[in-house]
Amino acid sequence: MAEHISENAPPLPASRSRETVTLADVARAAGVSTMTVSKVLRGTGAISPETQKRIFAAAGSLGYVPNRLAGALSARKSMLGAVLIPSIADAIYSEILSSLHSLLDDASLSLFIAESRMDPQVEERQIHDLLALRPAFLIRSGGIASTAQAQKLIRRMGVAHVQIWDGDDTGGPVSAGPSHIEAGKIAASHFHDLGLRKVAYIGAETGKDLCAGRRMESFAGCMRAKGAETALITDEHLPRQAESGEILTRRLLETYPGIEGIFYLNDAMAIGGLRTLLAAGYRVPDDVKVMGFNGTSREQTIRTRLTTISTDGWKLGQDVANAVLELMAGRSPDQPITCPLTFHRGNTT
Amino acid sequence: MAEHISENAPPLPASRSRETVTLADVARAAGVSTMTVSKVLRGTGAISPETQKRIFAAAGSLGYVPNRLAGALSARKSMLGAVLIPSIADAIYSEILSSLHSLLDDASLSLFIAESRMDPQVEERQIHDLLALRPAFLIRSGGIASTAQAQKLIRRMGVAHVQIWDGDDTGGPVSAGPSHIEAGKIAASHFHDLGLRKVAYIGAETGKDLCAGRRMESFAGCMRAKGAETALITDEHLPRQAESGEILTRRLLETYPGIEGIFYLNDAMAIGGLRTLLAAGYRVPDDVKVMGFNGTSREQTIRTRLTTISTDGWKLGQDVANAVLELMAGRSPDQPITCPLTFHRGNTT
DNA sequence: ATCTCGTTTGTTATCGATAACTCATAAATC
DNA sequence: GATTTATGAGTTATCGATAACAAACGAGAT
Known part of the structure; x- marks a missing residue:
């Protein structure tokens, strides 16, 4: 049992000249098939503890970094999301973005970020470009106009869509923000x-x-x-x-x-x-x-x-992140996302 | 010449039940091969104007949105980049991010964003997670420690690496920021x-x-x-x-x-x-x-x-974006990126 | 000893595109 | 008119993973 490189392992293709370590490399090193490695690394399927240990060891020593792009393509589902806001440097949006990131990162979701600079045309192009990355969700500011065609496209592509910063609008996608x-x-x-x-x-x-x-x-x-x-x-x-x-x-x-x-x-x-x-x-x-x-x-x-x-931008971000997670899980967020306005009487009135 | 659906078109697989429009769908609609569509849509190769027109028409009427994930996998090179900063909501970083985005967006590069919250452990994990997305470049803040192992991994994966906000450090990757x-x-x-x-x-x-x-x-x-x-x-x-x-x-x-x-x-x-x-x-x-x-x-x-x-965060962002573009083009940015400090004497000293 | 079963692991077919060739066809050369 | 050359378009093999199904295996049941 000392040597685990089973001799009847399938003839995997030789490692390419590129120095990238692939699942196949790990599989070869651990003497198992790629599928087994895939299962172990994602924690799906039932694989024996010893095999798991061997695979983790092989992955570790090879410095394996999975290719999530390939994974997404194969699984027809990605752990990628997109955020499209008018202005990254605007304090209110950067706070929401930070908040969104903190929660979504915990769910292992990666974020694309794009800025429309308040320009409907740019917004339209950005939506298109972002959809080309096949995100699982798209968080957009409701403050910028986008054509009905873009909306339809988002729906057709099955992307969870949440509008932020606009609590007035109704009828469209799930939206969250102050009135x-x-x-x-x-x-x-x-x-x-x-x-x-x-x-x-x-x-x-x-x-x-x-x-x-x-x-x-x-x-x-x-x-x-x-x-x-x-x-x-x-x-x-x-x-x-x-x-x-x-x-x-x-x-x-x-x-x-x-x-x-x-x-x-x-x-x-x-x-x-x-x-x-x-x-x-x-x-x-x-x-x-x-x-x-x-x-x-x-x-x-x-x-x-x-x-x-x-408005509490941090809370808004958290609420939106939760709504996104709900939508991705196939549930539709039951209660509307409220975003209260707080009036502060200072010394300028 | 009215009907262009050539009868000797290769038997493409039937459209899947999913409603996603693929290159093959466009190819079928235009009566050409997928490769021709690919070439036309990316502007490579020589394709006749009439064929191009037909393909654009087909793509347009089908509402085709290319899958850039698949494209990146196939071409072994992506138009994706990653930005990892300590704090998205911090004014200085959000300005740099906005600046970076404006220039990189013009180059059709999409950005992943991640926040390390000043935590070296989180930073380490984020680097790993971002590399799993096979970005063409990684822009990181030099202010947060990252292990030599992470640095080596970045190098091994052939990712253009630029450090921002730290103009003192030398010897490591290309870096830009104030001293x-x-x-x-x-x-x-x-x-x-x-x-x-x-x-x-x-x-x-x-x-x-x-x-x-x-x-x-x-x-x-x-x-x-x-x-x-x-x-x-x-x-x-x-x-x-x-x-x-x-x-x-x-x-x-x-x-x-x-x-x-x-x-x-x-x-x-x-x-x-x-x-x-x-x-x-x-x-x-x-x-x-x-x-x-x-x-x-x-x-x-x-x-x-x-x-x-x-410091001029906007200029720093532009300089870094240009450096990234240089690195991606295989050139190494000749002149070091300077980021001057401007002293402002106000009425508090 | 045969059979059913559950546990582990492997096979095959895709996913949606692109690189690198190959193959027609028409124009250009001698 | 025969051969060479551009063009324009198609073929084949991957890219790196995953889904779905298939197979091997030892254990307990009969």
């Missing part, structure tokens, strides 16, 4: 409760981000319903950063004097806006009230506590 | 020029992040060389966030009274430190000078301009 209509309403109610009559919304990358657009419309609509008009200062091309907040706030001050409250697209832009307001001699919140969105400022500011609305 | 030794020196010089004698370094996740460790040592070493001692307030478990900056600064004030200057691990922690210092009645910079690292604060603060050292 932006609700967010706009919260901001409007707050400004109304403070008795403001002349307010503004400041945004960027207008028209590309459906979620921000919905927030804006909800905000303006609610203000109008309360009898107040909203100045909309937006720009199609400026990025959603502090500097754009500065620029657009300057533009607002020039165009609409006497504004009493500003609701910004996000915290970064609100921070920029505060710089401009303070530099221009406005007192906040006495002269102008300022409100942000996303809550990312709470980590970064020192004395200022921006009034803002936050 | 943390230099960063520590800059901070020390600044404090020395201001005439400070009692200074401190505040860090978190000590021992895990080799880069931060090198910064700390360089800083303390330079201060000592100038005749000043450095109090090291660090914690192994606290995350590198503003709140940890608050906590550790409180700890510092309790333990080492009379500190004149604090160099923080990053801007976020410095922001937290400023909160604590101001709340405790210290005047900054009159009583205590504060310095951060990474420059992420410059986007987020309002009146405070933190003295900090920044």
Whole structure:
């Protein structure tokens, strides 16, 4: 029993000149068939302990690294998933991504990442490119438009599809995220409760981000319903950063004097806006009230506590990851994924 | 010539019950062989315009999405790359990731993303898992330790390997990033020029992040060389966030009274430190000078301009992406990738 | 001693594409 | 008109694994 290289082992092809170690190499070294190695390494099938030990030893000493691409092709099912978000560097998305990764990694799922830069055309191409990798699931931001054709393709290819960051939409794929209509309403109610009559919304990358657009419309609509008009200062091309907040706030001050409250697209832009307001001699919140969105400022500011609305990106990521796992297991996530909005009254309103 | 379905087309296997459209389906629809379709869709080989048109039409109407996994297996070369970073949500890494993606996406390279959470063991496993996907390249942070065995494996598998965020290391794989030794020196010089004698370094996740460790040592070493001692307030478990900056600064004030200057691990922690210092009645910079690292604060603060050292993450990402493309093309990047450090004197020193 | 059975291991056929040839056919050369 | 040369398109063999089924084997049952 000392020599286990059985002489009736099938004649496996000689190792290729490439230095890659394959299942066949391990099988030859352990004196078994490739199938046995495959079973042992994946923990399926019933293989005797001694054989297992021999195979593990052979795999270890050869430095075998399985080829999961080949495995996926053969098994017609991959442990790969894709995440497509508008912006990797945006704090809210990077937090969700990190959260998603932590849970999915535990389930041995690998993630492809792609960024659509808020461009529907890029989004469309990315979907196509990602589907070419035959992922088991696709997590997309609902904020970017995608054609019905792309949606159909995703469905036809049997990819578990979860939309994030858009809790309003219904009817489409499983979706998880905050309600932006609700967010706009919260901001409007707050400004109304403070008795403001002349307010503004400041945004960027207008028209590309459906979620921000919905927030804006909800905000303006609610203000109008309360009898107040909203100045909309937006720009199609400026990025959603502090500097754009500065620029657009300057533009607002020039165009609409006497504004009493500003609701910004996000915290970064609100921070920029505060710089401009303070530099221009406005007192906040006495002269102008300022409100942000996303809550990312709470980590970064020192004395200022921006009034803002936050969502728990980490929790959202975990919920989405769980939904994905459910979908992959063939179950459909029973309860809708809720993503609450938390209002933070700071010292800017 | 109206009917192009040639009757002597080879008998292709009947479409499987699965609804996936394969190259063979397109070939059958266009009345050609799979090889011809493959050539046309990849733009290789010489195929007549009419045949091409027919094939594109067939692919389009069938909604064909190529299986790049199968393609990679067959061609023994993939258009997949892997990025392994300590923290996806960390601003500096997410910016680099975004930058990398933008350039590599143009080259039709897809990215796997993985996060090691600063844990060498996780890093090791991630490397293994990522290599199982047979990427063409692997971009890793040099800040996390990985065993020589892992390095050897990466080399043996012929994966283009680029280390980021660590410009000090030499001898290993191609690496790109700022010099943390230099960063520590800059901070020390600044404090020395201001005439400070009692200074401190505040860090978190000590021992895990080799880069931060090198910064700390360089800083303390330079201060000592100038005749000043450095109090090291660090914690192994606290995350590198503003709140940890608050906590550790409180700890510092309790333990080492009379500190004149604090160099923080990053801007976020410095922001937290400023909160604590101001709340405790210290005047900054009159009583205590504060310095951060990474420059992420410059986007987020309002009146405070933190003295900090920044690097251009976007440029670093582009440089690394270009280096990867060079390596994949078989060339080795001629010039070393430099990543300058920019010193910003704000109003906290 | 024969037979059924359960445990272990091996065989065969794919998975969906691509590399490297080979084979027609029509144009070009002498 | 015969031979050479480009082209355009098809054949065959893999790539590295896995599914599904088949076979060998010793153990207990009859």
